[in-house]
Amino acid sequence: xxxxEQDPGPLSVPEGAIVSLNCTYSNSAFQYFMWYRQYSRKGPxxxxxxxxSGNKEDGRFTAQVDKSxxxxxxxxxxxxxxxxxxxxxxxxxxxxxxxIFGTGTRLKVLA
Amino acid sequence: GAGVSQSPSNKVTExxxxxxxxxxxxxxxxxxxxxxxxxxxxxxFLIYFQGNSAPDKSGLPSDRFSAExxxxxxxxLTIQRxxxxxxxxxxxxxxxxxxxxxxxxxxxxxxxxVL
Numbered sequence: 001x002x003x004x005e006q007d008p009g010p011l012s013v014p015e016g017a018i019v020s021l022n023c024t025y026s027n028s029a030f031q032y033f034m035w036y037r038q039y040s041r042k043g044p045x046x047x048x049x050x051x052x053s054g055n056k057e058d059g060r061f062t063a064q065v066d067k068s069x070x071x072x073x074x075x076x077x078x079x080x081x082x083x084x085x086x087x088x089x090x091x092x093x094x095x096x097x098x099x100i101f102g103t104g105t106r107l108k109v110l111a
Numbered sequence: 112g113a114g115v116s117q118s119p120s121n122k123v124t125e126x127x128x129x130x131x132x133x134x135x136x137x138x139x140x141x142x143x144x145x146x147x148x149x150x151x152x153x154x155x156f157l158i159y160f161q162g163n164s165a166p167d168k169s170g171l172p173s174d175r176f177s178a179e180x181x182x183x184x185x186x187x188l189t190i191q192r193x194x195x196x197x198x199x200x201x202x203x204x205x206x207x208x209x210x211x212x213x214x215x216x217x218x219x220x221x222x223x224x225v226l
């Protein structure tokens with residue numbers, strides 16, 4: 001079993017929909033959680049960074065961490081065709097800079 | 112300002128040959144990471160540098176893989192005696208690694224194909 005599990009998709013939604021992307025993990029030591037967006041043939045770019053549990057909002061993006069369930073989510077409101085990309089979750093424990101990434105979920109927002 | 116750059120952007124090599132991949136991090140970034148991304152796989156951690164030292168090289172898949180960083184800046188990932196399973200996109204990232212708020216900035220990657 002992988003330390004971080006992420007549905008590869010593809011996930012297709014109509015423009016304007018709310019998108020929910022999720023990752024589950026097995027290592028209870030993970031404390032730092034990130035979501036990256038990766039366009040085709042580009043490097044990933046950081047969208048959201050969360051420490052421990054709770055919610056964080058930035059514009060149309062909301063990241064949630066539920067450490068009790070070992071489950072993290074990224075919500076995208078009012079999705080746009082430009083949001084079409086692969087979304088990767090990443091996480092690490094304290095005392096290490098080794099991030100473990102999910103396989104990524106491919107999102108398609110249809111105009 | 113300039114982001115992370117990697118060269119070459121594409122590399123095709125024959126099985127058994129050695130390859131060198133280069134990463135130029137953002138100026139002033141002390142932390143540098145190498146990852147490998149294969150089709151259908153997430154980013155696989157290879158090695159982490161803080162300055163010129165590599166406190167974590169646990170992700171290097173075999174002794175054919177090595178990396179170095181000089182002057183706290185440029186890093187080179189070397190793969191010796193390449194195998195077909197080494198075909199992947201190799202990504203480099205750098206960060207300030209300041210406290211708990213580090214943000215990794217990724218380069219565009221080097222696409223390696225071993226024939």
